[in-house]
Amino acid sequence: MASITTQEATPSKRRRLGGVREKGAQAPPKPPRMNWRLRLRRDKSLVLMTVPALILLALFNYLPMAGIIVAFEHYDIYQGILNSDFVGLAEFRELLSNPDFWHAFENTLVISFVQLILYFPIPIALALLVNTIISARARAFIQAVVYLPHFFSFVLVITIFQEFLGGAGVLNVFLNRHGISSWNVMTNPHTFKYLVTAQAVWKEAGWGLIVFLAALAAIDPALYESAAVDGAGRWRRMRHITFPGLRGIVVLMLVLRLGNALSVGFEQMLIQRQAVGAGAADVLDTYSYIYGIGGGFGSATTFGADYSYGAAAGLFKAVLSLILILGANKLAHAFGEDGLYRK
Amino acid sequence: MSTLTNAPRATTTTPRKRAKGRAVWEENPTVFGRFGKSTVIAVTLAVFIVPVWAVVVTSFSTKASINAAGGLVLVPHGLSLSNYHLIFSGGTVTQALTVSAFVTIVGTAISMVVSVLCAYGLSRPRSFAQRPLLLTLVVTMFFNGGIIPTFLVVSDLKLYGSLWAMILPSAVNVFNILIIRSFFQNTAIELIEAARLDGANEWRLLWSIVIPTSRPVLAVMTMFYAVAYWGTFFNALLYEPDSRKWPLAMVIYEYTYSGNQMPGMGTTGIGGLADASQLGLQMCVVTLSLVPIIILTPFVQRHFAKGMLTGAIKG
Numbered sequence: 001m002a003s004i005t006t007q008e009a010t011p012s013k014r015r016r017l018g019g020v021r022e023k024g025a026q027a028p029p030k031p032p033r034m035n036w037r038l039r040l041r042r043d044k045s046l047v048l049m050t051v052p053a054l055i056l057l058a059l060f061n062y063l064p065m066a067g068i069i070v071a072f073e074h075y076d077i078y079q080g081i082l083n084s085d086f087v088g089l090a091e092f093r094e095l096l097s098n099p100d101f102w103h104a105f106e107n108t109l110v111i112s113f114v115q116l117i118l119y120f121p122i123p124i125a126l127a128l129l130v131n132t133i134i135s136a137r138a139r140a141f142i143q144a145v146v147y148l149p150h151f152f153s154f155v156l157v158i159t160i161f162q163e164f165l166g167g168a169g170v171l172n173v174f175l176n177r178h179g180i181s182s183w184n185v186m187t188n189p190h191t192f193k194y195l196v197t198a199q200a201v202w203k204e205a206g207w208g209l210i211v212f213l214a215a216l217a218a219i220d221p222a223l224y225e226s227a228a229v230d231g232a233g234r235w236r237r238m239r240h241i242t243f244p245g246l247r248g249i250v251v252l253m254l255v256l257r258l259g260n261a262l263s264v265g266f267e268q269m270l271i272q273r274q275a276v277g278a279g280a281a282d283v284l285d286t287y288s289y290i291y292g293i294g295g296g297f298g299s300a301t302t303f304g305a306d307y308s309y310g311a312a313a314g315l316f317k318a319v320l321s322l323i324l325i326l327g328a329n330k331l332a333h334a335f336g337e338d339g340l341y342r343k
Numbered sequence: 344m345s346t347l348t349n350a351p352r353a354t355t356t357t358p359r360k361r362a363k364g365r366a367v368w369e370e371n372p373t374v375f376g377r378f379g380k381s382t383v384i385a386v387t388l389a390v391f392i393v394p395v396w397a398v399v400v401t402s403f404s405t406k407a408s409i410n411a412a413g414g415l416v417l418v419p420h421g422l423s424l425s426n427y428h429l430i431f432s433g434g435t436v437t438q439a440l441t442v443s444a445f446v447t448i449v450g451t452a453i454s455m456v457v458s459v460l461c462a463y464g465l466s467r468p469r470s471f472a473q474r475p476l477l478l479t480l481v482v483t484m485f486f487n488g489g490i491i492p493t494f495l496v497v498s499d500l501k502l503y504g505s506l507w508a509m510i511l512p513s514a515v516n517v518f519n520i521l522i523i524r525s526f527f528q529n530t531a532i533e534l535i536e537a538a539r540l541d542g543a544n545e546w547r548l549l550w551s552i553v554i555p556t557s558r559p560v561l562a563v564m565t566m567f568y569a570v571a572y573w574g575t576f577f578n579a580l581l582y583e584p585d586s587r588k589w590p591l592a593m594v595i596y597e598y599t600y601s602g603n604q605m606p607g608m609g610t611t612g613i614g615g616l617a618d619a620s621q622l623g624l625q626m627c628v629v630t631l632s633l634v635p636i637i638i639l640t641p642f643v644q645r646h647f648a649k650g651m652l653t654g655a656i657k658g
Contacts, residue, residue: 054461156574169414170417
């Protein structure tokens, strides 16, 4: 956190965090700075408007951040957060010596890698293809159809997958009718990483499609025209105009993906954990919940739950994620692109 | 490869007519390219349309046609509303629909009011304490306490088991606020200045000028929030031990994905499976959860590109 604060606070850079407009606002000479009392009086209704959001954030984001101390305690529900025994790093020591935890870590990285390789290129390829369709109505229709599952919850997506690929699903009914033995994709731990990737692609490809199509639309058509006049065929135009035009957005999306490398579909894993087993479905995200609250589905059992251990796992992941996100943004800036924030 | 036989004919007659929107300098697509492209697009569309279609058709199918198909019904045959009659007589689904509707409507209203106010409060140039306030928001995007501390806090706030536990913890989405803010920063500055000279205060400016000129982004954000609440699952799993307070997604998880018998819908229950198949009933619930999304999406669809891309990518 300290690193963010220092970055944001440097005066030369502070203008860049937010919207587009501030960039333009640099140009005119700044009016003399008013006394803060005057500015507060002038802007008090503006500040007041942010209060509801700040209260909610304080309750449900900042209070839990303070609640992280349970990771350093032996939390006892009867004693509460403030009176439980302080045990320092004991929970972390236990965490790091637990092979299950390292297994979850490994699963996270493997699934993340598979998603990067298989999931990332699909929307780009689809966008290149859809972009060649001339009819605007057809393009809009395809976007609408592919984008629709973005709004389905993962419970829905997985249920639909289950009905098609599960033991009693369309695929196996078809296979059995033709005398081929069943092939239950939904419960196979070995192919689980491809299954979750397929689900993620089905759900989110439309989002990527819209993003990349917008980037393609932003490429100046005059470039294509002059290249064609100079004799460049469609493949050369793609290589020398389309690809460089997409570079920025691809770098950005890659960086965002890298920053979220440790978040691989929390609900997906949780829902399918029983079907494929903990060995395949435990990832960092779910580990904290399952080992902290007890994984009693629908009924978070207060007894036998090891809150401190779960909180330690959660904190471990949160810190690693923070490092990754900041690192990924550094990388984006090194490529000369805006990351999640501008710097 | 029937397309190959077509190719010579095209060359012997007049040159193929150019598609209307195709630029003059662009070469016509090859037969192979055209064929490959349409195949890929047809397959892609099928991958997205067929599952949704099958779910909806199955939910309207009779037990006989579901049994004949051996699972999901792809070709409609003997449609009926009997599954829906049965499911609405059972209580579980009606209850879940009520919960989901409550969470969605109340939650979206709260989220939108809070987000729009906050976005506007941070959107005026050089306003008081804007940087620190913005930073307070942004920090939560990068770091969070994690599930366990959040769970403990929500429980300590006496929200455990309450419907509000599915609304309040996720009511503020900082990402959405930043998108709305960047929109507000760009709307009608001249109008705002003019209205301010006429004596309008900030509340008035927000209500009469900024909100009416930002309808596209507000429509998209309403949709985003509503869809998130409509699909709320994990908060329900965490905080709702009582199955009467389960939203639709929990009911789908419990009775459709996991395949548990729905109370009052089992073989021994009222109605029973005599005139309905379990699968048909399950698909009813899935359909009920899909339908509002499919109906609402087209209304905000045209705003997506504008609403999302300005802010979303370059938050």
